[in-house]
Every structure is written in C-alpha cells, then in structure tokens.
Amino acid sequence: MLQVLNLTKRFGTKTAVEDLSFTVESGEIVGLLGPNGAGKTTTIRCVASLLQPSSGAILLNGHDVSANPVAAKRALAFVPEVPNPYEMLTVMEHLRFVAAAYRMEEELVHAEEILTRLDLWDKRNELGASLSKGMRQKLACACAFIHRAQVFCFDEPLIGLDPKGMRELKGMMVERRSQGNAILISTHMLDTAERLCDRVIILNKGQLVAQGTVVELKERLSSSADSSLEDMFLELTEDVTG
Amino acid sequence: MRAVALLSAWKIRNAFRTTFSDPRKLGPLLFFTICVTITLALFGVGISQAPSGSQDGKTIDPVVLRAGTTFCMILLGLAVIDGGLGDSLLAFPLPDVDYLFPSPISRKIVLAYKLPALTFGAVFFGGFVLVLFSTLTRFAQPGGAHVGNISPPSWVAPLSLVSSVGIYFNLAMWVSVRIRNRGKIHLGLIGAFLTFGACLGVLWWLRGSNAVVAVLESDWIRTIFKPSSLASDVLVAGFCHRPAMDLVEWLLIGYVLSLVPMFLSNANWYEQSIVSSERISMIRQAARGGFSSLMAAKSANFKHKAARTYTVPPFGQGAFALFWAHLCAATKRPFTNFVAPLLGGLALGSLGGVANINNSEIVGLGFLLLAGLASYSTMAFMQIARTASEGAIRRRELLSPLPIKGWQSVAANLAVPVMAFDLFCFGCALSYGSLRAPDARLVVFGFLVFMPLRTAARMTLQYVIVLGYPDLADKMQQVLSVGVYMILTTPFLFAEVVFCIPALYFQSMWLGFVTLSLLQIPFIVFLLFIAGKAAEKAVATGEPINLFQLFRSRA
Numbered sequence: 001m002l003q004v005l006n007l008t009k010r011f012g013t014k015t016a017v018e019d020l021s022f023t024v025e026s027g028e029i030v031g032l033l034g035p036n037g038a039g040k041t042t043t044i045r046c047v048a049s050l051l052q053p054s055s056g057a058i059l060l061n062g063h064d065v066s067a068n069p070v071a072a073k074r075a076l077a078f079v080p081e082v083p084n085p086y087e088m089l090t091v092m093e094h095l096r097f098v099a100a101a102y103r104m105e106e107e108l109v110h111a112e113e114i115l116t117r118l119d120l121w122d123k124r125n126e127l128g129a130s131l132s133k134g135m136r137q138k139l140a141c142a143c144a145f146i147h148r149a150q151v152f153c154f155d156e157p158l159i160g161l162d163p164k165g166m167r168e169l170k171g172m173m174v175e176r177r178s179q180g181n182a183i184l185i186s187t188h189m190l191d192t193a194e195r196l197c198d199r200v201i202i203l204n205k206g207q208l209v210a211q212g213t214v215v216e217l218k219e220r221l222s223s224s225a226d227s228s229l230e231d232m233f234l235e236l237t238e239d240v241t242g
Numbered sequence: 243m244r245a246v247a248l249l250s251a252w253k254i255r256n257a258f259r260t261t262f263s264d265p266r267k268l269g270p271l272l273f274f275t276i277c278v279t280i281t282l283a284l285f286g287v288g289i290s291q292a293p294s295g296s297q298d299g300k301t302i303d304p305v306v307l308r309a310g311t312t313f314c315m316i317l318l319g320l321a322v323i324d325g326g327l328g329d330s331l332l333a334f335p336l337p338d339v340d341y342l343f344p345s346p347i348s349r350k351i352v353l354a355y356k357l358p359a360l361t362f363g364a365v366f367f368g369g370f371v372l373v374l375f376s377t378l379t380r381f382a383q384p385g386g387a388h389v390g391n392i393s394p395p396s397w398v399a400p401l402s403l404v405s406s407v408g409i410y411f412n413l414a415m416w417v418s419v420r421i422r423n424r425g426k427i428h429l430g431l432i433g434a435f436l437t438f439g440a441c442l443g444v445l446w447w448l449r450g451s452n453a454v455v456a457v458l459e460s461d462w463i464r465t466i467f468k469p470s471s472l473a474s475d476v477l478v479a480g481f482c483h484r485p486a487m488d489l490v491e492w493l494l495i496g497y498v499l500s501l502v503p504m505f506l507s508n509a510n511w512y513e514q515s516i517v518s519s520e521r522i523s524m525i526r527q528a529a530r531g532g533f534s535s536l537m538a539a540k541s542a543n544f545k546h547k548a549a550r551t552y553t554v555p556p557f558g559q560g561a562f563a564l565f566w567a568h569l570c571a572a573t574k575r576p577f578t579n580f581v582a583p584l585l586g587g588l589a590l591g592s593l594g595g596v597a598n599i600n601n602s603e604i605v606g607l608g609f610l611l612l613a614g615l616a617s618y619s620t621m622a623f624m625q626i627a628r629t630a631s632e633g634a635i636r637r638r639e640l641l642s643p644l645p646i647k648g649w650q651s652v653a654a655n656l657a658v659p660v661m662a663f664d665l666f667c668f669g670c671a672l673s674y675g676s677l678r679a680p681d682a683r684l685v686v687f688g689f690l691v692f693m694p695l696r697t698a699a700r701m702t703l704q705y706v707i708v709l710g711y712p713d714l715a716d717k718m719q720q721v722l723s724v725g726v727y728m729i730l731t732t733p734f735l736f737a738e739v740v741f742c743i744p745a746l747y748f749q750s751m752w753l754g755f756v757t758l759s760l761l762q763i764p765f766i767v768f769l770l771f772i773a774g775k776a777a778e779k780a781v782a783t784g785e786p787i788n789l790f791q792l793f794r795s796r797a
Contacts, residue, residue, distance in 0.1 A: 045516075048344045052510045066510070070346045078344040084336035088256040089249070094341070097252070100245035101345035127256060128337070143341065 001026050001075075001182035002047065002151045007056035009042050009206075016042040017206045019056070024151070024182040029173060031193035032186040033229075034203035035237050040186040041081060043203070044155045047184070048078040061150050074102065077149035081156045081186075083140035085128030091115065091139055092124040095146050102147040114142050117168045134160045141169055145176075152176060152183040158192060170196055194229040204237045245347060246355045304481035306451070309458040311375065311477050313442075315470035316463075318367060319410040320435055326414020327421075327428040329518035331360070332511065339519050343512050350505050353419070357501075360411045361404075368403030375477060398486045399477055405493035406473035412500035419504065419511040469496055561650035564641070568630075568658045583623075583662045587669020590615050591689075594670075595677035608679065612670070616689075619666060620697055627659035627701040631708040634777075649774025656701050664694045684751055692755050695762035702769040703730060709776045734765060 002024040009017040017039040024030045032040045045051045047058055049065040049072065058065045063072035085094060092111065099105045115121040118138040123131070131139060137160045144152060152173070158166050173183055173196065187193050193200055194214055201211040210217055210232075217232050261271055325331055334342075334356070342352060421427060445453045457463065464471040472489050479486040557566045572579040590612065598608025634641070634655040641651060671689035675682050704727055711723035741761050745754030 049510070049512070050339070050343055050516060051513050069510070070348055073344060073346040076344065080340045080344075083340050086249070086253060086335075086337040086341065088253045088260070090252075090256070093252045093256075097245055097249050098341065098345065100248055101342075101347055127260070140340070 001028075001061060002184060003057075003059040004043070004047065005057045005059070007043065007046060007058060008054045009039075009046055009051060010054045015206055017046070017203075020203070020206075020208050021056075022201050022208070022211060024184050026150075026180045026182055027177055028199065029177050029183040029185065029197045031197035031200040032184060032203065033188075033190065033193060033200055033233060034209075037205070038203040038237075039206040040203060041155055042206075044078075044153050044184065044186055047153050048076060049073055075150040077144035077147065077152045079137075079140045079144050079152075079154045079157050081159075083136050085131060085136050085139055087127060087129035089128050090125050091120055091128070091131070091142075094128065094139055094143055098143040099146055102149075104147040107147055111142075111146060114145050114172075117172065118142050118165060134162055134165060137161055138165055138169075141172075145172060150181055152181060154183070154185045154187075156186055156188070158187065158189055166192075190228070190230045190233055200229065202233060202236050209236045243351055243354075245345070246342075246351055249342070250355065250358075304478060305459065306455055307481055308474055308478045309455040311474035312458050312464070312467070312471050314371070314375075315406060315474050316467045318371060318407060319467060319470050320431070322363075322367070322407060322410040323414045323417065324428070324431060324435075326411075326418045327424045327431060329522050331411070331415050332418040332515045333518040333522040334515055336519060336523050339516055343516070349508075349511065353415070353504060356415070360415060361408060364404050364408035364411050367407045368400060371407075372400055372403055372477075398479075398490050402473045402476035402486070402490045402493050405490070405497045406469040408497050409469040409493070409500045412497070412504055416500075416504045416507065418514065419507050419509050422514060424514075469493065472496075561646045561654045564644070564646060564651060565654035565657045568654065569661075572658045572662075579658070579662055580665055583666040584669045586619065587666040587671075587689075588673045589669075590619065590666075591670035591673030591675075592677065594685075595674045595679035595682075598679045599677065609681075612674075612685065616670065616693070620663070620693070623659065623663040623666065623697065624700065624704060626662065627656060628704055628708060630655060630659050631705045634705075635708065647774060648776070648778035649770045652702065652705055652770060652773040652777050656698070656705060660694070660698050660701060663697050667693050681751075684755065687752075688755055692759045692762075695759055695766065699734070699762050699765040699769055700731070702766060702773050703727065703734070706769065706773045706776050709773070737761065737765075 004020060004022050007017055007020040008015065020039070020043060022030070032043065034040050042051060046053050047060070047065065049069045053066065058072075060072040061075035063075070065072040086097075089097065092115075095108065095111050095115075096105070099108050111124075112121060115124055118141060120135065120138055120142060123135065128136070128139070137157070141154075141157060144154075154173075157169060161169060170192070173185075177183060177198075185193070185197065199211065199213050200217070202209045210220065212220070214229055214232075217229075218227055221227075221232055221235060261268055338352075342355075417424070417427075442454050442457065445457065472493050475482075475484075476486040476489045476493075479489075557563070593615070594608040594612035596608075597611050634651075644651075646654070667689040671686040674689070675686045679685070707723050707727045707730065710726070738758055738761065741757045742754050745751070745757060
C-alpha cells in the first residue's frame with residue numbers, strides 16, 4: 001500500500017530525514033514515533049506529495065508520488081497536524097469539496113454518519129471560521145474519511161480532541177484497518193500508539209532507530225516483560241542523542 | 243477543475259452572505275466602495291471634460307513624457323517580478339495548503355485557481371498607474387491632452403496597462419514556480435535595479451535630462467522591457483498622434499503567451515509555496531501583534547551568519563521587572579527601537595537648524611519644518627505605542643495574575659515606546675542645539691521637556707481607549723476607537739489653549755512652553771490613574787471598559 005524507499009529530505013544543508021525506508025501494508029496501523037524534530041512531519045508531508053524528496057521514492061498504491069502525484073494522491077487521505085479550514089466554507093461544504101476533488105461525490109451518503117460520530121452533524125452548516133480547535137481537527141478527520149482512500153496519513157490526529165472524539169477517531173481507524181486500509185499515524189501519545197498500532201517506527205534526528213511490533217522491540221532491546229513503549233522509546237532516543 | 247470551481251463559488255457566496263448579514267463587515271466594504279467610486283468618477287469626469295480638439299502637447303514634450311512613462315512602467319514591472327522572487331506570489335492561504343494541495347488535483351489547475359488573484363493584482367496596479375498619470379498630466383497641462391486620454395475607444399488605456407502588468411505577473415509566477423532558490427536572483431535583481439537607477443542618476447547629473455531620455459528611448463531598453471514600452475506608447479498615444487489599438491493587440495498576444503510557460507511547467511512548486519504560505523501567515527499574525535513582532539517575524543526570514551544572542555539578565559521587582567522584560571524585548575531590535583529614533587531625531591534637528599540658519603530671510607521656515615515633521619513623527623510613535631498597548635491586551639491572561647497595580651503595569655507597558663520617543667526628541671534637541679540655530683534654547687526645551695511629557699500623556703490616553711475597544715480583530719471597533727480617541731483629546735486640547743492665554747498675553751514663547759509642560763504632569767497622573775483602573779477592570783473581566791463605570795465599587 002505505502003512504500004517509502006530510501007527517503008532523504010534535505011532543507012539546504014540540514015538533513016531532516018535520511019535514508020528512511022519502511023512500508024505500511026494493507027490492514028495495518030503503523031505509528032511513526034520520535035521526539036520533536038525527528039522528521040515525522042517531514043516524512044508525512046513527503047508522502048502527501050507536499051514536499052519533494054531530495055532522493056528516494058515513495059509509492060502509494062503502486063504509484064510514485066513524484067512521477068504521478070495525482071494518481072498517487074487519489075489513494076491517500078491526509079490529515080495535517082494543525083488543520084486550517086476554509087473560513088468561508090461550511091462543514092458540509094468542506095466534505096462536498098473533498099468528495100468532488102476525489103471525484104467520489106456518491107460517498108457523501110456517509111456524510112451524516114461520519115459527522116454524527118465526530119459530533120459535527122449539528123454544526124454542518126456552520127462556517128469554518130466559527131469552529132473551535134478541536135472541531136477543526138474533527139473536520140479534517142471527517143474530510144479524510146469521506147472518500148474511499150486506501151492509505152491514511154495522520155499527523156498528530158488526537159491533539160485537541162475531547163475524550164469522546166479521540167475514542168471515535170480511534171474506532172474509525174480500527175474499522176478502516178479491518179476494511180483493508182493502510183494507516184500511518186504520527187503521534188507523541190505513546191500509550192495510544194502501544195494499544196492502537198500494529199507496528200511502530202521510531203525516528204530520531206531524521207534516522208530510523210527501530211521498527212517492529214512492540215513485542216519485537218522488547219525482545220531486541222532485552223527489555224523486561226513489563227517495559228512499556230514509553231520506556232523503550234526513551235531508551236532508544238536517548239541512546240542516539242547521548 | 244469542478245472541485246476548484248465549487249470551492250471558489252462557495253467561498254464567494256458565503257463571503258457575500260456574511261458581509262451583507264453583518265453590519266460590522268459591511269461598513270469597511272461601503273467605505274472602500276465609496277472611495278473607489280469617487281476616484282473613478284473624478285477620473286471619468288476628467289476624461290469627458292478634456293477638449294477633444296486640443297490633443298497637441300503644448301507644454302509637455304511627448305518624447306520626454308514617453309521616456310518618463312516607460313521608466314515608471316519598467317519600475318512597476320520590476321517591482322512585480324521582485325514580488326515573484328519573494329514570497330508574495332506563491333503564498334496560498336493555509337486552508338489551501340491543508341485541503342487543496344494534498345487532494346488529487348493537478349498542480350496546473352491549482353495555478354489556474356491562483357490566476358484570478360494575479361489578474362486582480364494587475365487590474366489594481368494598472369488602474370492605480372492610470373489614475374496617477376492622468377491626474378499628473380492633467381495638472382501639468384490643463385485643457386490639453388493627458389495620459390490615458392485616447393479617443394476612441396476609452397478602454398484601450400486601462401486594458402493596455404492591465405495586459406502589461408499581467409505579463410509581468412505571469413512571468414513572476416513562472417519564476418516562482420520554476421526556481422527553488424530564488425534568494426540570489428532576488429538580490430541580483432535588486433542590485434541590477436539599484437545600479438541602473440544610479441547610472442541614470444549619474445547620467446542626469448553629468449549630461450542632463452536629454453541623455454537619460456535617450457537611454458530610456460534606446461532600442462535595447464525598449465526591447466528588454468517590451469511590455470512596459472508598449473504600454474507607455476499606448477498611454478501617450480494622444481500626445482504622439484498615433485493609434486493605440488495595434489499596440490494593445492500586441493500586448494494581449496503577449497499576455498496570452500506569458501501564460502504558456504507557467505502552465506507548461508510540471509515543477510512541484512508546492513514545497514516553495516508551503517514555505518512562502520507559512521511565512522506570510524506568520525508575518526500576518528505578527529502584524530496583528532504589533533510593530534515589533536512584525537519586524538521580528540520579518541527579520542526571521544533572513545539568515546544571520548552568526549547567532550545573535552540577547553542575554554540581558556532579569557532585573558528589578560514588580561512593575562519594574564515587567565518594564566525590564568519589555569526593555570529586554572526591545573533590545574532584541576536595537577536599531578529599530580533605539581538607534582533609528584535617535585538618528586531620526588538628529589536628522590530632523592539638523593534639517594530644522596540648517597533651514598533656520600540658511601534661510602533667515604524666510605521667517606520660521608526651519609520652525610515650520612521642525613513642527614511639521616515632528617508632528618508626523620509623533621504620529622508614528624503614537625502608532626507604535628498603540629501596538630504596544632494592544633500587545634498588553636493580548637498578554638492579559640499572562641499578566642493578570644501578577645501582583646502589580648494597574649497604573650504600574652500601564653506605566654511599565656508604555657515605558658519603552660515613551661523611551662523611544664524620548665530618544666527621538668533628544669536627537670532633535672542635540673543636533674539643533676549643537677548648530678546654535680535661532681532660539682536654540684527654546685527649541686531644546688521644547689524637545690527635551692514639553693514634547694516628551696505631552697506625548698506620554700497622549701500615549702496614556704490612547705492606552706485607555708485601546709483597553710475600551712479590546713477586540714483587535716474587529717475593524718469597526720478599531721475605527722471607532724480612533725474616533726473616540728480624537729473626541730477625548732478635545733478637553734485636553736481645550737485646557738492647553740486656556741493655559742496658553744498668559745503666554746499669548748505676554749507674547750512669550752517661553753512662558754507658553756513652561757506652562758504647557760507643567761500642565762502635562764497632572765494630565766499624566768490623572769490618565770495613569772484612569773488607565774490603571776481600566777487595566778484592572780480589563781484584567782478582571784476581559785470585557786470592553788465603560789469609562790463611566792471605572793469608579794464604581796465592585797459588587
């Protein structure tokens with residue numbers, strides 16, 4: 001579904017991501033973890049074709065995002081870290097616009113269900129300008145779920161959501177996984193990642209430090225059985241920085 | 243394409259709906275519409291009243307006019323390209339970055355979505371130039387031909403200008419899309435432009451205006467800047483007795499051709515656009531936070547070779563610590579906050595002093611210069627103080643828990659703008675006094691005592707008004723606050739006039755300055771008290787301040 005092959009991204013002389021390779025298979029949720037400045041957002045922006053990789057390739061559903069961005073993006077749903085809605089578009093118009101952009105307007109029949117689950121149905125006719133931070137986050141997630149994407153990329157999707165919103169969003173992700181979608185989530189919430197993700201990828205200073213299931217990481221790090229992902233994360237990232 | 247069309251249509255429809263359903267948003271729109279209508283009406287009346295038979299240029303040499311017009315059009319074109327090399331053209335609203343860029347829509351369609359904004363920019367610049375040139379030539383040659391007076395048809399001149407500027411906009415957009423690292427080209431263009439201007443200046447100085455006209459009329463300049471020269475030919479067609487339609491046709495062909503490279507490019511310009519969009523968004527946010535924030539945000543765009551550290555240690559307690567924090571922030575921009583006011587003051591004092599010494603036969607020329615320029619400068623410093631006051635409102639939640647009395651926090655918040663103004667006044671006094679110009683002692687007293695006190699009082703009054711209208715996003719509230727400020731200054735002005743009566747009676751400027759200076763002290767104390775009360779109320783409720791309720795005891 002999603003293949004990242006030897007991705008390197010430089011901004012001038014600074015290397016944000018270096019020689020990163022990983023895959024996210026169908027029916028899998030993968031967590032992208034790392035401290036601030038590790039290169040998570042850069043990686044996700046490269047996947048969404050917002051940034052041009054300095055070298056390497058990214059394949060979305062078999063399409064190279066650099067060579068064939070439109071076909072590649074047709075398979076992708078992307079939720080940015082801090083979504084900025086159109087101030088002069090209503091919630092429903094956001095969904096209609098996204099559905100039209102993906103040429104999947106028939107999917108709008110699910111709009112009521114998605115908006116209801118995210119507590120946005122009552123606000124469907126309100127302008128983007130009037131939405132709170134959490135509502136903006138929910139709107140971006142609703143836009144991601146409205147079309148039949150095969151790959152989902154979420155950049156810190158749970159920040160700003162209320163507990164019910166978090167629960168619904170995680171539930172929707174699990175449903176999509178069971179439908180065979182590939183999901184990549186960048187997050188700092190390690191306990192959530194531990195429970196939600198099938199595998200995790202840990203980045204530090206733009207480099208891949210470790211990847212695998214939590215059990216595999218425990219074995220590799222010779223951690224005790226009751227070690228949490230947080231313990232392993234701190235151990236891994238401190239090793240490199242220290 | 244359909245999605246982008248829907249997006250545009252919904253945005254426009256909803257913008258109209260909210261504008262016409264909210265009187266606060268309708269006010270500025272009506273004001274803008276009235277201004278534009280009046281300008282266009284005056285322009286139209288001017289054209290219609292121009293005598294059709296007097297197309298012969300009697301006072302303006304057509305060759306010189308064409309060269310001047312070409313030069314201005316070249317400047318306009320270079321300014322547009324310069325904008326393209328910066329952030330302005332490639333900057334999209336952040337919602338576009340979040341929703342439009344990741345969607346499966348071709349980048350060419352996204353560029354087409356940007357095209358109306360470019361065209362609007364071309365119309366705006368073209369219209370501005372046309373009105374300006376027409377007005378200037380009408381003044382220079384009343385009753386004769388003027389720029390833009392082309393007959394028939396009258397739409398030729400605006401169309402030529404829009405096409406010419408539009409060509410530059412499209413080229414600038416193409417440059418933005420194609421070239422990643424535009425910084426060096428940007429610097430090169432600015433260098434070339436300054437060199438070209440300097441060469442023309444030197445040529446003018448050495449060989450006179452005819453040599454400059456000859457350069458601007460030369461084939462190579464006219465070829466390099468073909469859109470500018472064609473547009474200027476159209477504008478001065480009335481003076482040169484030649485038709486303009488064929489020139490406009492060439493400009494329209496050029497405009498269409500300029501779109502081709504822009505839409506043929508397959509470059510992934512989203513990355514540059516995201517950088518520009520985020521930077522412009524940050525600068526806009528900072529602009530709302532005040533002048534200093536804006537300058538800091540702008541300077542963040544430049545890479546400093548060496549890291550600049552600002553290590554002013556914390557100092558003082560209570561309100562003095564707050565003042566010190568403001569001072570530390572101000573020292574991060576030492577030139578803007580301290581050096582520039584001082585240099586400005588030195589320059590103004592020197593100008594006034596030299597004018598008074600050299601033009602002693604023109605009574606009061608230097609004083610007029612000093613008074614006029616100092617008034618303008620004071621307005622600028624008042625604006626800086628206003629943004630500092632607005633900043634204090636934004637930091638209300640941070641500052642309100644601090645155990646500082648209201649009037650003390652007001653004094654601490656205003657201290658730095660007052661200091662900057664005092665430096666300006668000190669510069670004026672120093673340079674004027676050093677030149678030993680006429681009435682030096684009086685002028686020095688005025689700048690060192692009277693003006694700092696009076697401006698401090700006004701800044702404090704402004705602080706109260708800003709606290710009374712705390713919604714900085716509401717333009718109508720901001721306009722109202724300016725009006726209320728002007729109304730509230732009236733009693734203070736009246737008191738100043740009354741206190742000037744003895745000075746007028748004895749015809750003593752010294753007496754006037756001393757009396758007015760002394761009067762400012764109770765003003766400052768009174769206004770600081772009011773502002774302190776207002777600040778405490780603003781901290782407590784976050785609601786607009788009703789001045790009449792300040793002295794009521796809290797329930």
